Amino acid sequence: MAEATMSSEERMVPWWVVLIEGIAAIIIGILLLANPRATTTVLIQVLGIYWFIVGIIDIVRIFIDSTMWGWKLFSGIIGILAGILIIQHPIWSSLLVPTVLVWVFGFFGIIIGIIGLIQAFQGAGWGAGILGVLSILFGLLLIFNAFVASLTLPFIFGILGIVGGLAALVMAFRMR
DSSP: OGGGGSOHHHHHSOHHHHHHHHHHHHHHHHHHHHOHHHHHHHHHHHHHHHHHHHHHHHHHHHHHOOTTHHHHHHHHHHHHHHHHHHHHOHHHHHHHHHHHHHHHHHHHHHHHHHHHHHHIIIIIOHHHHHHHHHHHHHHHHHHHTHHHHHHHHHHHHHHHHHHHHHHHHHHHHHHO
């Protein structure tokens, strides 16, 4: 009976993979809360290695499938350069990457806020307008306090990791 309610995506992923993902998320979340500086440095080094490898794969993919070769070349070069910079400068990158991430969140907040205001003026109601203004204010707050906000990211991601990991554990046992 429970199998009839499962989506096709849930059947494709074994339950034990979701269990391992949940356990890993909980461990990383606890490490981010217990020692945010060292854990952030290690996670960003892993990100640098990942970007480097994906950059190489993007360039190799040009020879396998030449469609969109310009985009593959561009993303490959950017990935390799970003990976090398992060690997060579671990302390510097552990401060810069979260700050850039906060700037991206801030700009997205402003863009989403502007879209909300436009929708409010087109008849979506006061709620869309209020949320648009709040989103713009939140985006500006992040942009103008990016360094302070980036220092809180490990704690936010740590809490999200633990909560998401617990949810994945529940889902894994429901799938089983």
